[in-house]
Amino acid sequence: MIKLSDVNYTYMSGGPFEKAAVKDINLELKTGQFVGIIGHTGSGKSTLIQLMAGLLKPDSGKISIDGQTLYGKATNMRKLRFQIGFVMQYPEYQLFEETVFQDIAFGPKNMGLSEEEIKRRVHFAAKLVGLDDEILGKSPFELSGGQKRRAAIAGVVAMEPKLLILDEPTAGLDPGGRDEILCKIRDMHRRLGITVVLVSHSMEDIASLADKIVVMNHGEIAMKGTPDEIFKNAARLKEMGLAVPQIAEVCMKLREAGLPIPEGIYTVSAAKAELEKILKAKEKR
């Protein structure tokens, strides 16, 4: 469980470019939750998750993970970081080893695991993100963009963290690669039972994956709750320069046109089921 209380962070404090990036954040995430974070560019999403991952030290306030306070006196930060997987935006920039295998093994090696365990984890992580064994022997710099991204994510997954944080993991990928990565993330969440925090620009992705949503606006939490609670507030989201998922918009228009579609439909599969129900009822008549 992660708990943030009254967390503040300011970049370059004291200088002419001072920027309060997150302000008075209070947030509690439960173990095993899939949390989606949305907000327009510059709203403080990346800063917030870097604070959660212990990569930035809050100016004030407290962050704790499973009872251990980040940057607390009794906390071994390096040990604690092994339990937190952090996939930054454009993670392919972190690749540096001679082979993909060695690069994925970098994290587990730092943890001081045995050779066999490292091997097992590398193969497990590679399989989880969908990289073939033959790629493991190649140089990371000769892979395609999507493969690089997956290799970088595997490097984090191989540490088998209890908490996995991802910053826009699909940015800059084609639709095919995007869906595949999201599918793998959903798999990991289900199979390993870990807590996942996902930052994304795509309402569709968040709507179909997350069971809790946090909406950031100007460094503050504007809304938090289940997808139902969030997407009901279409007007408020619009105000913040965000949109509801397209399918939710379609359902709303259909409802206005007189079709009996219930509220709270924001995934394509749910909308499909409802529409089929309506069509069947029509056929019967």
Add this chain to the structure above:
Amino acid sequence: MLKDITLGQYFPGNSLIHRLDPRTKILCIILYITVIFCVKNFWGYGVLAAFTAICIISSKIPFGYVIKGVKPILIFVIFTALFNLFLTNGRVLWSWGFLKITYEGVRLAAFMVLRLFFLVLGTSLLTLTTSPIALTDGIEKLLSPFKKIGVPAHELAMMMTIALRFVPTLLEETEKIIKAQTARGADFESGNIINRAKAMIPILIPLFVSAFRRADDLAVAMECRCYRGGENRTRLKELKMTTADIWGWLFVTVLAVLVFTSNILL
């Protein structure tokens, strides 16, 4: 960390000093540095301090911010002072074993510290009040008379502009990569020197890869826009000297005259 370095940073503003022509500022700084190394007594340093204070106040940059520029070289200043203090021969004031402090040593140490201090303050003030673009424009203009004897003024200025342009980008990138590798459990602090040097590899390789990629992209982008060096290129903003520059010149000349007369008279 990296972001605490103010030396070489630009502090945007619209003060009198900000508006001076970069050529004026560069030449004045050269004269200022010459003066620093010619001062022979404490009266001279008094004049220098007053002059520097007036400049900082009129630049409207917080005093503490300018002083912060001295921090990175503090160790260097302290060592210089200690060497001069203990290793100068002359009238002995105090001695203990092989250590001795002389009157000349104290004087020399104080002078050295003051010189370095004013040197950093002056140059910080130049970079804090002049945008990198203006600075390189000024250098290009100042060097252009030497084109005839083969000094590639435009190319030098362009190289400087590009290098300055990429300093913040690379710093940002370094910080990002450090974060990513820290999250993967990289350890930069413990172990002996060799281990620590090895720990830099996961940072340096991605940094080089991305720097080369950026350089390549930039070269292509410049070529796409038909860049072909400085021949016949015109500019949007021509540098112009104003009355403010004349006052600037007068001010520095007065400083130089005061210091040199104090050297002779006192």
